[in-house]
Amino acid sequence: MGTTASKATKGVRSETLRRSNLAAIFAMLRTAPSVTRSELVEATGLTRSAVGSLIGELVEYGLATETGAQHDGHRGRPSAMAEIDGTGLAALSFEIGVDGVAAAVVNLRGEVLDDARASRTRGPVAAEPKVDDLVTLANLLGYANGMVGDRRIVGIGVAVAGTVTSDGQRVVMAPNLQWSDVPLADLVSARFGAGVAVTIGNDADVGALAEHRFGAGGGANNMIFVGGEIGVGGGIIVEGHRVHGRSGFAGEFGHMPVNPSGDVCGCGSIGCWETEVGERALLRRAGFDVDSGDAAVQRLLLAAQHGDAAVLDALAEHGGWMAIGLACLINVFDPEIVVMGGMFNDLWRYVEDVVTSDLARTSFGGQERPGVVVAGRLGNSARLIGAAELAFQPLLNDPVSA
Amino acid sequence: MGTTASKATKGVRSETLRRSNLAAIFAMLRTAPSVTRSELVEATGLTRSAVGSLIGELVEYGLATETGAQHDGHRGRPSAMAEIDGTGLAALSFEIGVDGVAAAVVNLRGEVLDDARASRTRGPVAAEPKVDDLVTLANLLGYANGMVGDRRIVGIGVAVAGTVTSDGQRVVMAPNLQWSDVPLADLVSARFGAGVAVTIGNDADVGALAEHRFGAGGGANNMIFVGGEIGVGGGIIVEGHRVHGRSGFAGEFGHMPVNPSGDVCGCGSIGCWETEVGERALLRRAGFDVDSGDAAVQRLLLAAQHGDAAVLDALAEHGGWMAIGLACLINVFDPEIVVMGGMFNDLWRYVEDVVTSDLARTSFGGQERPGVVVAGRLGNSARLIGAAELAFQPLLNDPVSA
DNA sequence: CCCCATTTGTTGTACCCTATTACAAATAAG
DNA sequence: CTTATTTGTAATAGGGTACAACAAATGGGG
Incomplete structure (x- = not known):
């Protein structure tokens, strides 16, 4: 459930055109280890100069890198390889399961950089103690003030065993946790600071998302x-x-x-x-x-x-x-x-x-x-990687927004 | 299964931008009896001059009309009402069922202007005699040389009780007709002339399409x-x-x-x-x-x-x-x-x-x-209206293409 | 009846972004 | 060393919408 624009416009204009092209190229970079500009020209139908400019902007915003050109044995000027910059940004993801909670720091390549887990006995537990657990795990991972180490956390994603509103803000019902209509995103936001957006997702949905983008369903x-x-x-x-x-x-x-x-x-x-x-x-x-x-x-x-x-x-x-x-x-x-x-x-x-x-x-x-x-x-990491994707979604939709 | 462009480009540029806006406005006109420019401005996020130009182009191509402005009692200049031009264009649609065949002329508003049916006993029948039936029904409806009366037929859609390739050209299998891998679009094209595109669809799929666009599922x-x-x-x-x-x-x-x-x-x-x-x-x-x-x-x-x-x-x-x-x-x-x-x-x-x-x-x-x-x-007409939508799809995707 | 406010339509120019063209750079082939 | 090929860069052209200003057509109020 990617966030929706405040005004659901269907019309395309110059500025949304460029945003769309940036998003498309960014998405293409995420499905391959690295890509040449010529391949992007082929895939998008745009010209070399347009693709060059778009790649340049992604690099400028720290979302992509362009490595030195690689010789591949055919004649012609060698191509530079563009790829996702996996260093500067990450998402903080959580999983609230029946048997415990987990947290991870995940980068833009869908790689789990660090994770932590805690088992819990089954049975009904209020949401607040679970959020306490999340804070503890985040601290274990080194989270502080929107950063983990020198990586900026662009958002927080939470996978939960229950149904979630389509705006990713509330848990409608989670029978095995005995939750009903819990404003989980607000509870998490209150503990992690309003500067980092929080998105909630159903655990099976985010598992699907992860396996689709980075796993068996790629x-x-x-x-x-x-x-x-x-x-x-x-x-x-x-x-x-x-x-x-x-x-x-x-x-x-x-x-x-x-x-x-x-x-x-x-x-x-x-x-x-x-x-x-x-x-x-x-x-x-x-x-x-x-x-x-x-x-x-x-x-x-x-x-x-x-x-x-x-x-x-x-x-x-x-x-x-x-x-x-x-x-x-x-x-x-x-x-x-x-x-x-x-x-x-x-x-x-x-x-x-x-x-x-x-x-x-x-x-x-x-x-x-x-x-x-x-x-x-993706095994046990699927839900954590998927929850991170929820956190990344606004960035995927509009790569160079603030 | 709308037709796919020969080159599946994901990039957006000026000409595709305008095509996209034309298609979006055209689609909006089809979901309401009539719409004002201001409503289109609100819905698309484009400006009054952009919407004016786009509407003007749809009118110029005979796809829409703008009626005289209507007084509605509030102050300010009255709005002209834009609506789908249901007069000049139509689709010819067919249905090949287990108990018979049917044909209809359907306009851009999803209205059945004329139809014809013929019962047939059940049992295996080759595709060719069925196509003979379709030709007979089309003649009954007054079809000749890409026209019915003074309406231009923009395409032919055929609903069939079987599974169909996603490009809408072949029937993979139709157990109750005992068909397997039938190039039905080519068979129909051969009889109706290469100038009119033919698209095949599964009968339940096109029923869904019709009820979704014009029926209970609107x-x-x-x-x-x-x-x-x-x-x-x-x-x-x-x-x-x-x-x-x-x-x-x-x-x-x-x-x-x-x-x-x-x-x-x-x-x-x-x-x-x-x-x-x-x-x-x-x-x-x-x-x-x-x-x-x-x-x-x-x-x-x-x-x-x-x-x-x-x-x-x-x-x-x-x-x-x-x-x-x-x-x-x-x-x-x-x-x-x-x-x-x-x-x-x-x-x-x-x-x-x-x-x-x-x-x-x-x-x-x-x-x-x-x-x-x-x-x-939509009752018995659902499949015929849905098959017509298959025929209209290229026009819906790119309203001012040749 | 006149003036004002409001809403919509039209027009001319500004601006965003990609397309096009030409040239430069970096390779391999001959 | 020259030629061919492929890719990167730069300057300008072009498509299409944004913006601003003005015109037109209404209703409200005095």
């Missing part, structure tokens, strides 16, 4: 991200943009009804996908204590690694149910790629075969789309 | 359209744009798995939504001959109208299954509106109460979203 225009711990949710990328729906509730994949004879879900319905593939379903299926959280899941994975037959059977059955919901998503979206995050990322090695073979049988035209479901590549 | 940024006859499919509008997925397969709502203990579907899976809510499921549930097509559905509706208890019971059960799949779509997309088209439009009066009350219980946060599911407003 280069895809249409991507589905499935994440899950206690709850199962997801993010949707369509034509390169995230979909959040009219109230921020899009991506509630855990509540797809897949089994009319199934169990009662926490949402009150019967047979939601979450009741078959969530954390509690897995632990129950494997004969573990369903209330022991992530620690129990780690023990289950350890048992699987050691070849425990009951656990492997449970995982196979789990994979079968995963395939049912994934078939639904594939038939509805026809995505280029489906990225499995959260707990599913951890399970992937044990369920991939079952999921893949079941999908080949159950997805419409699925036989023609091998490899469409993959594990995420 | 004004929504995020809309789901559910259509169905033998097969059940749908269209997805996200941030105002249609979603077709990587291969044009998006919107296969009929193949969402909702019942692991259900029937074998035509696609080979078990318990797809289509097996519970498609035409055959309804006819079987009501004790009718499942192979008698649309005529049987009409007889069923007549029986319901007369209060046949068995039929009303069947419809209630049908509504329950409709609600299950709709709950899935609502949880996945969080759409502003879901529009029911095709057969579901016909059934709506008999199933609305069951669907609405079941959704209130089964959709995540559904209680807070009354009225999100509605019947379509």
Whole structure:
């Protein structure tokens, strides 16, 4: 949910034209390690002089660098290589999960420069103590007065396990934290100073954002991200943009009804996908204590690694149910790629075969789309990198604004 | 699937800037009966002189008219009203369905000026005889040499019951017509002359397009359209744009798995939504001959109208299954509106109460979203109006191109 | 009836930004 | 050493909107 201009103008004029071109070139620099001006000419359709001027401005503002020209063996004047300047700016990102909180400093290349985590017991906790935790983690990372070391923090992004308003300011509801209508951005702003903008995002949405920009989904225009711990949710990328729906509730994949004879879900319905593939379903299926959280899941994975037959059977059955919901998503979206995050990322090695073979049988035209479901590549950092992207978004939209 | 430029440039320059502004104003004219220049200034952020010049150009090209200024009682110079010129241009649109073919002449306001239909018995038919039918219908409508009467036909759009390549040129597969990889646009072009561009679209996708631009979904940024006859499919509008997925397969709502203990579907899976809510499921549930097509559905509706208890019971059960799949779509997309088209439009009066009350219980946060599911407003014309939009799309993208 | 305020339309010039053209620089090929 | 090729830079041209001023057309108020 990038911030919206105070006046949603649709008309283009000279100054917005240049801003748009700066943003486009900046975005192109972020999808490649380095780029020549000629490649930018090719990609944008602008002339060499226009691209030169635009690159010059990004360099002047400390967003890009142009290295010395590199000889590549063909004749003609060598090209200078432009790339993102990963040194001067960073975002501070946080994650408020069910099992703990985390923080990271992330640069413009999506690289985690430093991070910190703290476990917390599950259960209802007010927002303020969680924000206290965030302050503590930020201090651990060396944050002070809008800076970390000699990097300027351009914004703060927070991933939370709940639904968020589309302006990224309030948590509408987070059932597993037992929050309802929490002005989280204001709470964080109050502690970090009004000079740094704070943006909140749903944890699955920002996981999708990260895997799309820097992870397994890179280069895809249409991507589905499935994440899950206690709850199962997801993010949707369509034509390169995230979909959040009219109230921020899009991506509630855990509540797809897949089994009319199934169990009662926490949402009150019967047979939601979450009741078959969530954390509690897995632990129950494997004969573990369903209330022991992530620690129990780690023990289950350890048992699987050691070849425990009951656990492997449970995982196979789990994979079968995963395939049912994934078939639904594939038939509805026809995505280029489906990225499995959260707990599913951890399970992937044990369920991939079952999921893949079941999908080949159950997805419409699925036989023609091998490899469409993959594990995420950013692991535990995905949500932190995604939250940083929320913080960077105003800069991405208008690279040379104040 | 609007046509793509031969060179996908992302850079903006003066000439593309003006084209973009012309397109934006043209689009605004199409969403309102008439608009003042001041309203366009407000909406676009451009100045009065820029808007005046842009409107002047649309008028010069015969795309808009500016009526005499209207007195509205407040002081100040009265405003001229600009509106779409619905007189000089039109699109020729066709629909190739399972039970027949149809054609229409549609103007820039989305108004059907004239239409013609022909029923056909079901079953496999080669594409060529279908195109013969289209030529016959076009002749009936008075089409000759790129004109109908004194209206110039700017393009031809064809809705077909199957999946279509994203460039709108080929039918990848249409199971109920038993087509596979048919170059339909070329076949139509060959009969109507190379001077008129032909664009093909999936029938549910174009139904969604029509209801979004001119029907029940007007004004929504995020809309789901559910259509169905033998097969059940749908269209997805996200941030105002249609979603077709990587291969044009998006919107296969009929193949969402909702019942692991259900029937074998035509696609080979078990318990797809289509097996519970498609035409055959309804006819079987009501004790009718499942192979008698649309005529049987009409007889069923007549029986319901007369209060046949068995039929009303069947419809209630049908509504329950409709609600299950709709709950899935609502949880996945969080759409502003879901529009029911095709057969579901016909059934709506008999199933609305069951669907609405079941959704209130089964959709995540559904209680807070009354009225999100509605019947379509364009009825049988939806697909024809939507196909016309495919034909108009190049003009919408660049209003003053040749 | 006249003057004033307000809103909209038109016109001429200023300004922003890229396009175009020409030239310079830096290479490899012959 | 010359030529060909590719890229960078600089000066000017050109497209299109912004800006400012003025004109036109209304209603309000005295």
